[in-house]
Amino acid sequence: MIRYVHHQLRGTSVAACVMVVSAVVAFGVRGIPEHDGKSWWVVGLFVAVGALSGAVSITRLNWVGEVRDFESALPLANPVAALPAQDPLRFRLLDVDYLATMGVVIGVPTLAASLLWHPAAAFYPLVSATEWLMRAARAARWERRHGVLLWRGHVEEQPLGKGQFLYSSQRPTP
Structure with a gap:
């Protein structure tokens, strides 16, 4: 199980890493592009598409929001047993499997x-990074407003299907 906000932030960090590697390789092979309007227009388009996609995904619309x-x-039946022992984002911002x-x-x-x-075009991961960052911000706002932590994953005691959203209180029970 992973906290939903942390999953989205991991995705953002992976997209940033992919973008940096792609930019270094592309600029190393083809050179840094001249200061023309086309380069900035492409980067702006990537951010705009990501923002539009993120704005649609954080709504209440059926099938997309x-x-x-x-x-x-649903509430976690046994939060102490189901939740990870440590905060996964603090110790593993970059998950190797996810990065690969x-x-x-x-x-x-x-x-x-x-x-x-x-x-x-090396900045294409900005589309995903912008969307994931907007999703993380929306989920964090929802968690704060409702006073719970939102989790995503599978719990053996609660066979709801993979990817089901579950919530727990912000403070772990003793």
Whole structure:
């Protein structure tokens, strides 16, 4: 189980790492692009698409918004046994498996586009990073407003299906 906000922040950090690696390789091979309007327009487009996607995902709209999923979250039956012993974000901001998976899913196309098309394409992970950051902010606001912590994962005692939202109180029970 992982706290939903932490999962989104991990995704943002992975997207930032993929973007940095892609930019270093693309700028090393093709050189830093000249100061033209095209480069900044592409970067602005990536941020705008990510912001639009993030804005849609933090609404109450059916099938695309996540707020309804937050509100349908169920309480953890035994929070002490189900929750991790330590805060996973504090000790592992970059999950190696997640980094490897997203490096292939996002990194390879980004690197290919930045080498074949334009070096500014190395900033494509800004789309995902912006959306994930907006989701994390919305979930943190929802948690604060409701006084609970939102978790996502699978608990053996509560067979609800993988990916079910669960919540626990902010303070662990003794």
